[in-house]
Amino acid sequence: MxxxxxxxxxxxxxxxxxxxxMDVTTPEQARIAEAAGACAVMALERIPAxxxxxxxxxxxxxxxxxxxxxxxxxIPVMAKCRIGHFVEAQILQAIEIDYIDESEVLSPAxxxxxxxxxxxxxxFVCGAKDLGEALRRINEGASMIRTKGEPGTGDVVQxxxxxxxxxxxxxxxxxxxEDELFDAAKQLQVPYDLVLYVHxxxxxxxxxxxxxxxxxxxxxxxxxxxxxxxxxxxxxxxxSGNPEKRAxxxxxAVTNFTDAKMLAELSEDLGEAMVGINEQEIQLLMAERxx
Amino acid sequence: xxxxVLALQGAFIEHEKMLARLGIPSFEIRQRRDLDTPFDGxxxxxxxxxxxxxxMRELALFDPLKDRIEKGLPVFGTCAGLLLLAKKIDNxxxxxxATMDIVARRNAYGRQLGSFxxxxxxxxxxxxxxxxxxxxxxxxxxxxxxxxxxVDGKIVAARQGNQLVTAxxxxxxxxxxxxxxxxxxxxxx
Numbered sequence: 001m002x003x004x005x006x007x008x009x010x011x012x013x014x015x016x017x018x019x020x021x022m023d024v025t026t027p028e029q030a031r032i033a034e035a036a037g038a039c040a041v042m043a044l045e046r047i048p049a050x051x052x053x054x055x056x057x058x059x060x061x062x063x064x065x066x067x068x069x070x071x072x073x074x075i076p077v078m079a080k081c082r083i084g085h086f087v088e089a090q091i092l093q094a095i096e097i098d099y100i101d102e103s104e105v106l107s108p109a110x111x112x113x114x115x116x117x118x119x120x121x122x123x124f125v126c127g128a129k130d131l132g133e134a135l136r137r138i139n140e141g142a143s144m145i146r147t148k149g150e151p152g153t154g155d156v157v158q159x160x161x162x163x164x165x166x167x168x169x170x171x172x173x174x175x176x177x178e179d180e181l182f183d184a185a186k187q188l189q190v191p192y193d194l195v196l197y198v199h200x201x202x203x204x205x206x207x208x209x210x211x212x213x214x215x216x217x218x219x220x221x222x223x224x225x226x227x228x229x230x231x232x233x234x235x236x237x238x239x240s241g242n243p244e245k246r247a248x249x250x251x252x253a254v255t256n257f258t259d260a261k262m263l264a265e266l267s268e269d270l271g272e273a274m275v276g277i278n279e280q281e282i283q284l285l286m287a288e289r290x291x
Numbered sequence: 292x293x294x295x296v297l298a299l300q301g302a303f304i305e306h307e308k309m310l311a312r313l314g315i316p317s318f319e320i321r322q323r324r325d326l327d328t329p330f331d332g333x334x335x336x337x338x339x340x341x342x343x344x345x346x347m348r349e350l351a352l353f354d355p356l357k358d359r360i361e362k363g364l365p366v367f368g369t370c371a372g373l374l375l376l377a378k379k380i381d382n383x384x385x386x387x388x389a390t391m392d393i394v395a396r397r398n399a400y401g402r403q404l405g406s407f408x409x410x411x412x413x414x415x416x417x418x419x420x421x422x423x424x425x426x427x428x429x430x431x432x433x434x435x436x437x438x439x440x441x442v443d444g445k446i447v448a449a450r451q452g453n454q455l456v457t458a459x460x461x462x463x464x465x466x467x468x469x470x471x472x473x474x475x476x477x478x479x480x
Binding site: 004007008009011012014015016017018019034035037038039040070074075076093096097098099121122123248251252254255256259262 | 298299300301302303304305321322337338339341342345346349350370371383397398401402403404406407408422424425460463
């Protein structure tokens with residue numbers, strides 16, 4: 001039965017593929033995101049750029065605010081809980097959230113253990129910056145993975161680094177001889193059967209999205225060409241000059257991510273992109289939370 | 292025989308893999324120029340109907356595809372694809388191709404916690420696995436549309452002429468029989 005739930009939860013992530021999941025803070029933004037073609041929304045009180053600016057402890061959003069967004073749209077609604085905070089996850093499950101993001105964007109509640117996600121019926125997506133982290137999260141029950149990137153910066157460099165790292169490690173595992181997989185499992189600190197899956201299928205056992213720092217249609221298409229199966233856009237949309245237009249352009253860029261001519265048209269006249277911060281300028285690397 | 296798979300958003304690769312296992316060539320439709328390639332049937336995959344419906348219109352695919360479906364192009368819609376073909380969605384004001392005489396109910400089993408898998412009888416095939424992900428079901432059929440499968444009394448598969456729809460996802464299981472059924476529709480058996 002438990003296994004069946006995991007399959008259904010992986011299946012929902014499959015339905016999100018080729019799509020864009022957008023951060024929203026109000027029912028109004030959620031409606032804009034849905035109308036612009038988001039395949040799901042992430043409901044949160046403050047987008048990562050504002051979390052970064054505000055500092056302090058950042059927690060799960062008010063369930064009332066999340067329910068407001070659930071009522072506003074017909075597409076799946078996701079919400080974030082703190083790393084290791086299984087009670088926040090229980091609360092999100094109780095309000096029938098479609099996907100929980102156990103997220104490094106919020107302040108970690110546990111500096112050692114992630115949530116035992118196998119104990120839940122609702123699906124979890126987790127961030128990862130390399131194959132080891134991704135497979136550890138999957139082993140804990142995550143049914144979808146995203147790169148961590150560096151949220152709230154508008155700087156795509158870390159999402160690129162994480163996606164390239166994951167893909168290159170997948171290729172490395174894929175080309176190993178079978179007797180080398182045992183040691184690979186030891187090095188990655190993950191179970192052998194997950195390494196064997198990657199070896200045989202040349203991909204993660206679950207859907208893998210890009211996240212963290214995507215701000216333009218070109219950024220989104222870059223992540224798709226690097227092997228992402230879809231894209232999360234957080235601060236990039238509602239911190240920009242023209243959210244509706246930018247959101248719709250990013251959605252189209254993800255569908256036609258190899259067509260440079262169309263990408264050129266989509267990149268025209270989008271107004272101001274979010275200002276962004278370079279990785280050297282930031283005090284706090286969220287990607288270093290939860291390994 | 293060559294089958295086009297609408298590849299705007301959703302689980303289109305899963306359908307392509309099923310067709311490959313059947314030895315049927317397929318290709319992806321992502322924009323208008325892809326329609327220049329001849330094809331004998333169309334699959335509309337699971338995903339979000341709102342996203343696919345919007346992208347079809349904005350990428351100038353909607354009118355030419357609707358025209359071909361009305362002229363008898365065999366089409367197979369799963370989940371979101373069912374919603375795109377339905378003449379009416381009783382809990383949504385949006386309609387899309389509206390070429391099939393069915394009334395659908397969106398997210399009819401609720402949110403993800405309502406997703407489930409089961410086995411059910413499919414007319415002309417037998418008992419097959421059925422996976423429902425935030426699925427719709429069909430409230431009623433009319434005209435020449437006929438019911439092919441029910442689960443717990445709800446209609447979950449139907450056919451009208453060259454249009455086939457399932458509320459569940461045959462592409463998520465190993466069983467090839469529904470795809471074979473569609474291939475036989477195309478070849479006119």
